[in-house]
Amino acid sequence: MKILSKNAVLALQLAFLLTLWACQQPTADYDTLTEDEKRLPENAVLGLEAASGLQVKLMASEPQLVNPTNIEVDDRGRVWVTEAYNYRPALNGNPTTDAGDRILIFEDTDHNGTLDKQTVFYQGPEINAPLGICVLGNRVIVSQSPYVWDFYDDDGDGKADRKEILFQGTGGEQHDHGVHAFVFGPDGKLYFNFGNECHTLQDREGNVVRDQDGDEITNKKYRQGMVFRCDIDGTNVEVLGHNFRNPYELAVDSYGTIWQSDNDDDGNRGVRINYVMEYGNYGYTDELTGAGWRKERVNLEDSIPLQHWHLNDPGVIPNLLQTGAGSPTGIVVYEGAALPAVYRNQLIHADAGPNVIRSYAIEKEGAGYHAELTELLRGKDRWFRPSDVCIAPDGSLILADWYDPGVGGHQAGDQTRGRIYRVAPSVSEYQVPAQDYSTIEGSIAALQSPNLAVRYKAWTSLVHRGKEAIPALEKLFHSQGNDRMRARALWLLTKIDSGDRYLLEGRNDDNPDIRIVAIRAARQAGVDLVSFLMPLVEDSDMQVKRECALALRHVTDSRAAALWAKLAGQHEGRDRWYLEALGIGAAGQWDSFFDAFLQGNEQPMNTPGGRDVIWRSRTEAAIPILTRLAVDNRETLESRLRYFRTFDFMPERSRSDALFAMLTDQSVHGALSVNGVLFHMLDPEKVLHSAPARRALHAVLDSLAGKAAYLSLVDRYDLVSEIPALSQMITASASPEREKALGLLFRFGATEQIKAALVAVPDSLVVATGTIGTENAVDLLKDLLLSPASPAKVKMLSAAALGRTERGEEAVLALLQSGAVREELIPELVEGLQNTPRVDRYTEARRFLPDSEEASTGIEREKGAALTSEELLAASGDPEKGSTLFQTHCALCHEVNGKGHDFGPKLSQIGAKLPKTALLDAIVDPTAGISFGYETSSITLKDGSELMGIVSSRTETEVEVRFVGGVSRKLMAKDIASVENKKVSLMPPLAKAMSKGDLIDLIEYLASLK
Incomplete structure (x- = not known):
């Protein structure tokens, strides 16, 4: 990278200020602009539609920043940006700089809402497309797989003076599914997550980190993406959830409840929002085997978006909300007062795929939640790709815009642009409230800020004050009105005072959310949990009882089983959230917990709640009851399939014996149907060595002739x-x-x-x-x-x-x-x-x-x-002809609305994700933007034969491969010599096989798929 002279820098800054000024001037209607005019910063705001009561303003744009992946707003209102100029050059063919990517600080010095001052906090060759930033006073945590870096500004000049490794070993470099941003929690701990490219977590010395149970954090214990909590210095790491695909960022509210989004395998309409129930499994792959979601299983969900997360399986936490297709990114809990009431205390979320910022209005529902979606900001400009959203100290929203025809995913169509916006009821000024951390009163006021960087400094100041701060914190805790502020005070009181006074006060509070905070704080304080929970196990609030169940996880006190049994006895069979909390609470102790449950519930299979607990259990003691439920003809076979699926999670020997014993003579009514299910679960070797079982198998095959189930058997x-x-x-x-x-x-x-x-x-x-x-x-x-x-x-x-x-x-x-x-x-x-x-x-x-x-x-x-973007945009294609071309050239590998073949990503909503120019790029160079999970694999078998396809499921014993045309083949791991991932797409470069007119028609059709 060339080093600019001082005059050149001044000229750039002047050009930037003139651009910002121009951006605020009245301009033409967006729809009347040419494509080139739409790309200009001065027209950026015209391409956005804000919800009623909100305004949006461009704060900064190119050339001052490019490709922003994540932002943070510090206690002074400055906007910190991680750039990814060097993103994926090997695939994109884009230029790079040897100087490395930048961490920038922007400041509005004259408070007019534009960021007129830029400082390069750090730039170095080791900074390579970072995905997260967290500012904690003079400490800055930068997430960039395979490292998490700690930077320190020791002299306060806005420049990094030193850096250290906080964690490492977090997946491949420059991978979107790597480690993401850290967040400061109300309990004074750090929260973070990583996607499923990461397979372990290592400390600064390279040692594998151990979890809360003393086990190594690897894929041997956990599946896929994970959520973590740790002390502020990176010690005492806990795994709070696993089996996600790629949770880009998380958010923690004042009660300590964790929220995040998760991306699906592209094209499957399965993007989801999760409440992270601590220690839960979130179902991206099979919990026990690691098999992919396409793998055949009993009690399969009735649609792909649900199948994608194994939601019918016992032990999978429900999704709060599924939002369809998208590319979810940054997320926050808005606990401010500056925005209209509809957004307060709700999630605000960026989704780069459909060019939107959303709010999710969350309401309690039993032990869980449900949510309604509201759009806060939508981009008419299809290049608007919001990568992050943060809350400023004044309560306004600050947004980062990757600004690109695509959404990352290994591809960058434009390296020259990037934007920062501010959203508020009025954006003419940007006034940052002054904070006084030198006094207890000032720190108490700062603790109530909607901005996390302010709250971190307030927390640190009050902890440093120790018992001297207790009276002021007590006053806030005992105040009326805002229970989220009371929760923040309670967290601090339990940290400063090592006794149980404030824990007990919280436990006895009228507000169930405060009682939940007390339970969570008690777990961190290490008190006698069984004694603490006893008054709460019959609480009137289901969410309090949920927290009691979670708190019993791995509690070995002999009284814990009876306490869990009381909680389980209150399950009525209508609340999956509560049932999964019970399952988490019993993990590792199912034998004793289930025995206590049976002692208090002599006929559990006679009630919906009892049947649920049996279904969720993981103990041999449940197998006889499960067997009776599975073969009980008083219920339809469809309603009993869930009991059959439960056997897959039971100890192997007992499971096999029980399933084999269920095989029924074909003369019995319904036997063929039951046997058909059983033969999909039984050990083939054991079946084929039994003459009666073979006869029963062939009777089932005769009944299924010509059907998909026949072929599966x-x-x-x-x-x-x-x-x-x-x-x-x-x-x-x-x-x-x-x-x-x-x-x-x-x-x-x-x-x-x-x-x-x-x-x-x-x-x-x-x-x-x-x-x-x-x-x-x-x-x-x-x-x-x-x-x-x-x-x-x-x-x-x-x-x-x-x-x-x-x-x-x-x-x-x-x-x-x-x-x-x-x-x-x-x-x-x-x-x-x-x-x-x-x-x-x-x-x-x-x-x-x-x-x-x-x-x-x-x-x-x-x-x-030779087709150019300009020619494409100037042309008007025929979508009907494009549909025919799709069937000829694309349907062999792609599905649209259920038609075609399930090989590459499904394209039913591709027009809502990519504009025409990005669709052209994907067709011209498919390898540049290959989706994660759709990479080509070359499989060599021990007999010397070679196969080329996509690995859709991989376990310790078998690999399932999909081939062009949608045909799948199961390979036994013992027969495979090697599996090599290729850096090329199997999709052909159709642009070299089609005329310009055909390409235009095909893209017109694809653009219509929304």
């Missing part, structure tokens, strides 16, 4: 004997089951049967064979292509289908080089490669075309490659 039990039936299925009418049946036949080596079917029904089966990519599939297509006995149509279809996979591409080139292919088949063989992501192979294959064919093909591909 054939797959699970490796039933080569079903080859004749599978052969009939693939020649029957087209259905989603046909391709899976074809895949099974290839797995079973039924080459002759497949060949006969392909000759009989070539149109769809030959194309499907081309997407399988196994060695025997490629060999079969080659055989059909070269055999003199093959009909001409089969030869042509085989030539077109052979190059649909990487192994097939290699076969195409080998055939062309050998000269073994008849001349009339060469064009089909070559054009079968036109959608390959490995363009060099297509170029090589084109050398074998006749000159006329090569020239026309080359021109067509050149046309598509």
Whole structure:
């Protein structure tokens, strides 16, 4: 990076101030602007729509900042920014700077609402696309996988004087699913989270950190993304929740309740908002095996957004809210008074995907919550990508805008822009309240600030004052009106006074939220929890009882079981939140806790609440009751499926014996249906070694002939004997089951049967064979292509289908080089490669075309490659033609509203996430923006064969791989030599296979999907 002269710096600052001034002047209506005009900072506010009672103002923009990933507002109202100029250059091809990314401080020196002063707090090559910042006085915590850095400004000049490692080992560098921002909690602790690219947490020396139970924090105990709490110095780390996909940031309210959002696998409409019930499992993968959410299981949820989080499984915490498609980012709890009442004490959340800032109005519902969504700010400008939201000391909102045609996710379409906005009822001035931390009274006032940096300084001052601060804190705690401020005071009182006086006062308070604070504070204080909880286990408030259940987790006091049993006996069967709290409380002690429950509830299966507790239990003692519930024909089989699923979480030997004993003679009413469920759960080896079980299995197969459940059983039990039936299925009418049946036949080596079917029904089966990519599939297509006995149509279809996979591409080139292919088949063989992501192979294959064919093909591909953003935006495409093109070129890998194949990300709402220019970028260079979880894997088996696909589920014993066309294959871990992640997308560069007009039509169709 060039070093600018002083005059050049002054010129830049002047240009920036003039830009800010221009941004506040009246301009044209946004919809009348050209695309270039819409990108200008002076028109930025025109591209935003604020809710009633709110105004929005641009505080800072490029060239003063670019690509802001996270912000913090300190107690002086200054805005701290982490930039990511160096984000993902290997994928994007963007330039970088060797100087590293920057941490910036912006200040409004004249209080007019614009940030006119910029300071570079730190820039260094080790700062590489950081994702989080937290300002605690002169200490600044910067989250940047694989490190969490502590910076210190010792002399107060706005420049970092030293830095230290706080944590490390948090995933890959520059990964969106890495470690995120730290937050100061009302209990004086730090809260943070990381996404599922992180697999462990290490301290500054590189040692694996141990959790609250003394266990190492790794993926052996926990799944996927996690939420943490620790002391202010990074010690005493607790894992508060796990099995998230990518929670970008979290927020903690004054009561100590934790909230966050979580992103789904792209395109599955499963973005969610979570209340983080401490120590809970949040269901992104199977809790015990780690299998992905696509893995077949009993009692599967009825829609993909619910399946995505395993919400029917015992031991999974419910979601507060599911918001559909999106790219969720920063989140806060707004505990200020400056905004209209509708936003007070509610969550405010940035979602970069749909270009929106939302508020979630949360209300209690039993032991949990429900929420309603309200939009606070929406971008008409589709480049508005809010990456974070913070609360300033005056109660206004400060927003960071990544400002880009895309939303990150390994891609940056623009490196030159970034914006900071302020939202408030009036934005003409930005006055920061003065704070006096030198007095107790001033610190008490500061403790009530909506801004976390102010509260941190107040907390620190009051703790330093010790018992001298107690009278003032007591006064605040005993005040009437704002219970959130009372909660802040109670937290401090319990920290300053080591006795139980204030804990007991809180426990006896009229407000259940204050009683909850007392329980949480008592856990941190290390008091006798059983004695403390005894008066609360029959509290009138379900949320208080929820906290009692959570507090019993791993409490080994002999009285704890009876206390838990009392709590469990109050479950009425209508509150999943409460049930999961009971499950967390009993973790590790289910035998004694469940025994105490049975002593107080002799017939638990006779009540909805009792049946729930049995369903949620994890003890062998529940198995006999579960068995009776599972086979009780007085309820429908559908309503009993949840009991069958519970067996998957029981000890293996007892589970297997119980399930095997449930197999029923087929003459019994309903036996086929029950047995059908059981055979999806039983150990195949044990079933196949039992003659009665084999007979029952084949009776079930006969009843399911031709259905998806039939294929699942054939797959699970490796039933080569079903080859004749599978052969009939693939020649029957087209259905989603046909391709899976074809895949099974290839797995079973039924080459002759497949060949006969392909000759009989070539149109769809030959194309499907081309997407399988196994060695025997490629060999079969080659055989059909070269055999003199093959009909001409089969030869042509085989030539077109052979190059649909990487192994097939290699076969195409080998055939062309050998000269073994008849001349009339060469064009089909070559054009079968036109959608390959490995363009060099297509170029090589084109050398074998006749000159006329090569020239026309080359021109067509050149046309598509030359389409510019300007041409795209100036054109008006035909979405109906685009839909047809989608079916031809894209449906083999993508679904839209249930049609197509589940291979790449679903695109049903892609038009709500990406503008046309970003859609063009994704088509031109799919590898640059490949979604996490959709990376290509090269799997080498121990027999020497190689496969290329997407790993959708991976456990200790098996790997499930999806291939182009949506076909899945289960591989046993013992048969796999290696799994290598590739940095390329399997999506072909369609821009080189389509004309400009076709591209425009396709993008018009995709843009309409919302």
